[in-house]
Amino acid sequence: MSTGQGQKEPESNRVRVDIYGQDYALKGQASVEYLRRVARLVDEQMKEIGEQNPRLDYSRIAVLAAVNIADRYLRLCDEYEDLLRSLERESESRIREES
Template identity: 35%
Template sequence: MSKDKIRYKATIAGKEYTIIGARSVQHLQVVEKTIDEQLKQIEKLTKGLDPERRAVLAAVNAVSDQIEMQIKMQQMEKELEQLREEVKNLQHTNLNEE
């Protein structure tokens, strides 16, 4: 194991897991809490589903959110590039007016 990776023991849905990664303990605590809360919400909404299917639904929700955030990030990057181009054009125009 690399020296920059840590081992973190998480309890999710009443079961213990060891997470190995390069994230901070605080980050992993937030991840643990978020997953546990999502699984509890899914359990309340879907009483008849077994834990494996609830976990798959949680994974589907997570990937869906990730894709949505990637799309938003791409849109923001595109807007940023347009704004940079506008600033560049304004600077060029101001230099030509002087």
């Protein structure tokens, strides 16, 4: 997924989206529907932060939205790795049982 100039990989889909009142052009190999889903997540997160902190300016709301989404991403990364590790252990113990 790319957000402006400078990408190298071939990208086919483009979509204009509104994120918290500003216009952005997103492009990527993913479907237009997926690109809109990504934009919607950022927009919703910014709205939530903006409502909780009405005096924050646009750029701080955007950074804090990025922080919250990064938090969700890193938690899921950790959870995913834990699951893979436990599957590995389970598969090792099954191999030992069978041998």
